Amino acid sequence: MAQAAQNKTRGRKLLGASALLSVLAGLYFGLIEAPPDAYQGNAQRIMYLHIPSILTAYLSFFIVFIGSCLFLWKREKRDDILASSAAEIGVLFTALTILEGSIWGKPTWGVWWTWDARLTLTAILLLIFIGYLMLRSLIEDETRAAVCSAVLGIIGFLDIPLIHMSVYWWRTLHQPPSILRPDKMPWENIHPSMLIALAVNFAAFILLYFYLLSLRFHVGEMEEEAKTRKLYRGSL
Amino acid sequence: MSGWGFVFLAYGIVWLALLLYLFFLKRRARRVEKELAALRSSAVKKN
Numbered sequence: 001m002a003q004a005a006q007n008k009t010r011g012r013k014l015l016g017a018s019a020l021l022s023v024l025a026g027l028y029f030g031l032i033e034a035p036p037d038a039y040q041g042n043a044q045r046i047m048y049l050h051i052p053s054i055l056t057a058y059l060s061f062f063i064v065f066i067g068s069c070l071f072l073w074k075r076e077k078r079d080d081i082l083a084s085s086a087a088e089i090g091v092l093f094t095a096l097t098i099l100e101g102s103i104w105g106k107p108t109w110g111v112w113w114t115w116d117a118r119l120t121l122t123a124i125l126l127l128i129f130i131g132y133l134m135l136r137s138l139i140e141d142e143t144r145a146a147v148c149s150a151v152l153g154i155i156g157f158l159d160i161p162l163i164h165m166s167v168y169w170w171r172t173l174h175q176p177p178s179i180l181r182p183d184k185m186p187w188e189n190i191h192p193s194m195l196i197a198l199a200v201n202f203a204a205f206i207l208l209y210f211y212l213l214s215l216r217f218h219v220g221e222m223e224e225e226a227k228t229r230k231l232y233r234g235s236l
Numbered sequence: 237m238s239g240w241g242f243v244f245l246a247y248g249i250v251w252l253a254l255l256l257y258l259f260f261l262k263r264r265a266r267r268v269e270k271e272l273a274a275l276r277s278s279a280v281k282k283n
Contacts, residue, residue, distance in 0.1 A: 031243070042239035046246045053250070092257055096250050103246040107239060208254070215261055222268040229275040 012218070015211045022204035026197075034197035046104040048197050051179065052205035053097040054122070058160055060090030060209065061129070065157035068150035080146040081220035083153055087132050089212050093205075094126045109173060117166040118174040121159060128156035 030048035037044035067083030070076070101119065102112045113119065132152050139145035167176045179186045179198070187195055237245075 027247075031247070036239070040239075043242050045243045049246060049250050089257075092253065096253060099249055100246050103242050103249075107237075107242050212258065212261065215258075215265065219261065219265045219268060222265070222272055226268060226272050226275060229272070229279065233275070233278070 008214075008218070012211065012214050015207065015214060019204065019207040019211045022200065022207050026201035026204035029197035029200045034194050035191075037194075040108055043104055043107045046100055048201040050097060050100040050104060051198060052202040053093050053100060055202065056205045056209045057090050057093035057097055057125075059206070060086045060093060060213075061125070061153075061157050061160060063213070064090060064129075064132075064153040068153035071146060071150045072154075077146075077224060078221070080150065081224060082217060083150060084133075084136060085213055085216040085220050087129050087149075087153060089209065089216060091126065091129045091133065093209070094122065094129065098122060098126065114173055116173045117170040118163055118172055121163045121166055125156065125159045125163065128152065128159060132156060 026048065030045055034045065034048070036042045063086035064083045067079045067086060071079035071083060098119075101122075105114070106112050132149050135152060136145050136149050139148060164177075164180070166172060167174055178189050181189070190198070
């Protein structure tokens with residue numbers, strides 16, 4: 001058991017080191033190696049953060065969705081800890097996505113914010129998962145809190161296909177996807193030097209995400225053990 | 237503000253926020269580890 005814990009810690013450290021190296025590579029490619037955009041100039045470099053941030057947030061809420069479904073099915077505490085850990089990090093990445101988009105929007109669109117369909121649906125996604133975290137802290141009965149938040153986690157995830165399709169369904173200011181397009185491959189849309197910067201930053205965000213998730217999950221597991229031990233001690 | 241000004245503002249906010257989150261998470265982990273170690277040792281003493 002101690003050996004397994006040691007291996008986990010070693011794995012987490014390795015993941016952290018890989019994340020750090022890839023973040024440094026991402027900064028180099030995003031700020032130095034990639035050329036400025038012909039129309040947007042240097043402000044386009046914000047996209048090397050913005051796109052990886054939102055894709056990482058989507059991944060995080062997908063993990064919330066899976067963890068919530070598993071918890072409602074099997075009622076195992078581990079799945080609830082996984083879902084709540086992913087929700088917390090997903091909220092952080094969604095908030096950062098909105099901030100980055102806002103900072104990019106000012107020089108490009110001329111406004112910090114507009115009630116565009118995609119922006120509004122992303123803000124709703126953020127509010128749903130802030131609500132998810134608040135719900136967990138407001139309900140005292142832990143099992144009930146876990147069940148209610150699992151249901152909200154599943155409903156909240158359904159906002160993501162709406163966000164993705166919003167640029168097709170409504171006439172929006174936000175441009176259609178450049179990467180995840182059914183009609184073209186990514187390299188047909190973007191210059192390779194920009195695509196490489198985007199790919200390196202995406203890899204960096206994913207590695208950093210899994211490092212943060214493993215650390216947050218570890219904290220959740222330890223808090224659960226401490227709670228159980230306190231309860232056991234109190235019952236003696 | 238120039239294009240670079242917006243770029244540095246965005247990169248600054250993002251990496252500062254992520255570093256702060258990591259810092260608080262590490263601090264929380266250390267606190268729970270200490271608490272858990274104390275609980276484990278008190279359980280061993282009782283046994």
